[in-house]
Each structure stands twice: as C-alpha cells, then as structure tokens.
Amino acid sequence: MVEFIPFMLFILGWHPDRPGEIDLQRTEILFASEKECAETGSAMAERMTEVAASQSGARYQFQCMAIPAREEFDTLYEREFGNEQ
Helix, strand or coil: CCCCCCEEEEEEEEECCEEEEEEEEEEEEEECCHHHHHHHHHHHHHHHHHHHHCCCCCEEEEEEEECCCHHHHHHHHHHHHCCCC
C-alpha cells in the first residue's frame, strides 16, 4: 500500500505596527508535493504583500504542512466512534 500525504498551504498576514492582529488562512487547495506548495505559497505571499504595501501595509508569509498521517485519523475515528455498534 502506498500512502499519499498531500500538503496544505497556510498564509499568515500581519502588520508590523499591530503585532497582536494576525490573519491566518488555509487555502482551499491541497498540493501533491511540498515543492509545489512552496512555489505557490511563495508567489501568493509575495503578491499579497505587494498589494497590501499601498493599502494596509500588511505583510504575508506562507507555510506548507503535510496533512496528518492516516493513522492519526484512524486513531481519532476509533476514539470517537469505536465503541458504537
């Protein structure tokens, strides 16, 4: 069995003058590789920072994270629903 673990892309936005105000978003797309995720994330964060430079002054960065392994989902399912008949 081959386990395929896609990557999720998160975009984090913040303003240097308002450190307590952050914007964290997960894009609604999964990526087949970390490289593909990073390329897309880098382009998105750069574009969003450029647009915000003349508006809010916010800055953006990205983070790619693998979705949890299947065993974690299986464990959760068993814990939540394992005793039901």
